[in-house]
Amino acid sequence: MPPEASPLSIVLVEPDKNRALQIIDSLKAAGNYDIRVITESTGLARAVASFNPDVVLVDLANPSRDIIEELSIASTPLERPVAMFVDQSDDAMTKAAIEAGVSAYVVDGLRADRVKPILDAAITRFHMFSRVRKELETTKRALEERKVIDRAKGLLMKARGIDEDAAYSLLRKTAMDQNKRVVDVASALVTAAGLLG
């Protein structure tokens, strides 16, 4: 059996266990790989080196990435040099990986077609993560804005003796007149009220 046929070994550096499991699922669906997960940043360089992987995957936003960079100058017999996957073959794929927030270190000399399915799977999964995160942020922001507007309405109702609908209309009219968002007017009002005590 040629050595090319043995399953590639992948080390995934991911502190969030849930995310790690989802990435593993995606990789398993893409092919037969020997996958290990490292969640701790303590001793990371040695841990990665001791598994002697063909590919290392790490979130671009993870500050621990700089630790893995150290392996590019490691020269002890156990530690194989790894390099960012950008060489020769596929600039577009590397760009796509960076856009998605994946960084991949690939052992020197590994053929691009063997790495591609791994990166494709990781990129797709990371895009899903960032979509979910964006949705969460949007929901959170909407909730916070709702709270500010409610407080501003309360202040107006009390100060002017008007009902809730009238208070909201007043906020909206002011916002339109000043070419601002309702939440900006509301937040200015809440701040001012706080200052005036």
Place this chain on the structure above:
Amino acid sequence: MKKVELTVGYIPLLDSAPLLMAQEMGFAAQEGLDLSFEKAPSWSSLRDMLAFGRVDAAHMLAPVPVALSLGLGGALPPLHAAMTTSVNGNVIGVSISLAEKMRSNGATLDFRDATSIGHAMMTSKGARLRIGVPFPFSMHAELLYYWLSALGYAAPQGLEIRTVPPPLMANAVASGEIDAFCVGEPWGSIAVERGYGELILPTSAIWNFAPEKILAMRKDWIADRSELAQRLIRAVWRAGRWLSDPDSHTTATEILSRKDVLNVSREVIDRTLSGQLIVNQRGEERHVPNFIEFHKGAATFPWKSQAAWIARRMATRLGFEPSGAMSTARDVFRTDLYRKALAETTAALPGASEKVEGAIDQPEPAASAKGSLILERDRFFDGAVFDPYAEGCS
């Protein structure tokens, strides 16, 4: 006139100030530029963001483009140093227990004498010392290797220099993974504040005038957009000059401490800019002249001899042929671009692009077309000098 928008990548450290202040104080606008900033989570990510065009320019560790020119850190498009943005600014700290041991062994922790403090640190540890640095290609690593090997402690037998991202440094000390660390501000002050470390030496005590960060750009971007690159150099140069004026410190501190700029406490910024550091939890204070320099003594000039010094150190350690490495590295520091950018300004440009490093004891005048250039003390702690030509730089 419509301004040209440029995206600049940075790591939220005190020495990113020249880039941030270039925008905040209107020096960028003066050059018709509107800078937006992208914060990077790590040096490797910042390097890759720049290499792949996510940002136009970046705040970068001086050794990164040199390493890349030697093929270290991935097969990326070449990056060049358009200018130096800061000189010095890092500190070395040790765990509380090691500091105590050094003290009980009779060490004087005067924050000055690199020789006695170095020996005290190594002998107090007894076994192999492990030191954390933010990145394998950094002045932190180069200066530590230089310092300890000059004192006779060799890596990897006597010491190990390990990469530990500064936000993880506290954990690494607590878990006993490292005994010491070398970081830039605010991370030194944070170590003292949180009580896991004591500062024992500024790196300026190892090399009095060491390049620290540079303004990095892609080589091909500089070729295609040379005029824009020069405008950015001028804006950052003016910001550095402004920052080095003590009268600017109050304003600089006010702006840099803001949540959306650096989000670092006012006190730490003020102490960094004035070189007045608190070194341990008992609140002992040390003053370091030239703790960080953004302008004085041609601090922003990208000396080719400094690129050669970095390359020589790396090559020897990692098994490259030194003279080839040095001449490759010299092309990476763009004195040509810097001169062009500042030709019409009041900047006193050095007559030469290389100098013998480590040969200046007292501030002394240097040859300059405009005549008023004073170079600062730049000695190495062991008195050595680095002459790139004598070293066989072709």
